[in-house]
Amino acid sequence: LSSYTENFKYASMHDYLTGLANQNYPAKYLDDVYTNRKENSSLGCLFVDVDSFKNVNDKYGHLFGNVVLIRIGEILSQEKEAFVCRWGGDEYVVCFANISEDVLMRIGEKYRAEIAACRFKDYPKFHITVSVGAVVIKVDESFNFDHVLDLADFANRTAKNNGKDN
DSSP states (O other), X not given: OXXXXXXXXXXXXXXXXXXXXXXXXXXXXXXXXXXXXXXXXXXXXXXXXXXXXXXXXXXXXXXXXXXHHHHHHHHHTTSTTOXXXXXSSSEEEEEEESOOHHHHHHHHHXXXXXXXXXXXXXXXXXXXXXXXXXXXXXXSTTOOHHHHHHHHHHHHHHHHHTTSOO
């Protein structure tokens, strides 16, 4: 019974496709960030959205679309300090505790470039891009993750409106 409970708990907090955290997990992560905060603590958040992902599924099929989502999750997970969450179908949230805006922007650009350079054996001419929104916010008594996510999502939409692959 203990094994079943552990499996259920894991499944409730992780995305079945990528193995990344799902929308249920950030509350625990953020509680830890808030509880362990020190003076001048901050949280950096990247909101990563795959550009025109519907076209991937329509042109190449859903199974290949799954391969793309898994690969993007792997790329986003390369930073040791990153907390990576598959937020929605083709959206990811990547958080970093106590990071400067400059470093967060460099990581976001690195992710964008690595994903754009990613190639797939079955479709060598296939090319995918992402748009990345970034925000750093102070972790204090007024800290609210919904606010952080709204700001990062807004930055992402701004990037998309500026031509995607931004």
